[in-house]
Amino acid sequence: MRVSAKADYAVRAAVELAAAGEGPVKGERLAEAQDIPLQFLEHILLELKHQGIIRARRGAKGGYWLARPADEVTIADVVRAVEGPIADVQSTPPEAIQYTGNAEKLREVWVAVRASLRSVLENVTLADLVSGQLPTIVEELTAAPEAWQASTGTKEMVAKGD
């Protein structure tokens, strides 16, 4: 259940484009603004382009820009573009898994996990991030102080956080 560097970079680059508004922005500027290795970022931007999230033009005055208005692009869109499905179990969509016997209800749990992820990722747009006005659901989830704490318990958690 981890967010890869690629997905993180993709969202950050997209936010930067959202903040820039109209004109094309060079890859180099995105890389500097968000401190991302340029050549790696170019591959990511290419994927975002292939998935129709952004557009690009080459040459002097070239660069990248959002294909849609910033308030119509969600984090889920960007993450899916570079990582594929948001919540898979053993590389299979949760509703497609068959559990037997006592584990039968587990499928519903994984479906609920996916739904809860979607409720966050599909409701935050790039425009929200730029403006700093996050949707209610995020405010609610981050309001509790526990939300900001790594859970305690096993040695692994103490070492790696959670």
Place this chain on the structure above:
Amino acid sequence: MRVSAKADYAVRAAVELAAAGEGPVKGERLAEAQDIPLQFLEHILLELKHQGIIRARRGAKGGYWLARPADEVTIADVVRAVEGPIADVQSTPPEAIQYTGNAEKLREVWVAVRASLRSVLENVTLADLVSGQLPTIVEELTAAPEAWQASTGTKEMVAKGD
């Protein structure tokens, strides 16, 4: 954002133990009941034991059993025992990341993602799974028909589901 085979196996084995009640259950029986490769499962059970989720005894009449009552062991406990932190960004807990400029609010989003995962995983116990009575939050999240559908859009999603 995927659930590994290991985590899935771990939960299924734990549910099987919860269903068995008191007496020790052989690894072989768990493997058969849930169709998990035995030798792989043994490694997983060992980790669960090290993390204090289960106990074990060797020899004839030996086997594994839950260290705590089934209604006091959550899916989050089991998943954390074998996978570590439930929601990391670039192998770092979300609250520890520093974003600059336009991406500043992204940290809150990842914290919200973790909180939403916890709201599901920390509220479902092994006893819930065995009884088939899942907590309200899961019922709510799985009630909507969209929750059971892969999202449509990119070619990748059509191919791999979501």
Place this chain on the structure above:
DNA sequence: GCACTCCTGACCAAGAAGGTCAGGAAAGTC
């Protein structure tokens, strides 16, 4: 024609995922 910027594929090292194999060490049985 030249500079600029994106586009693309090849490559690469390290680590994780998903196992298998071989043997050792406790616990119970006869």
Place this chain on the structure above:
DNA sequence: GACTTTCCTGACCTTCTTGGTCAGGAGTGC
């Protein structure tokens, strides 16, 4: 005390993913 049973542990293996780098080609604008 020997034997069986079952867990315990480390070593090993193959494939895939992650997170990049490198080299060069192909549009675009002046």
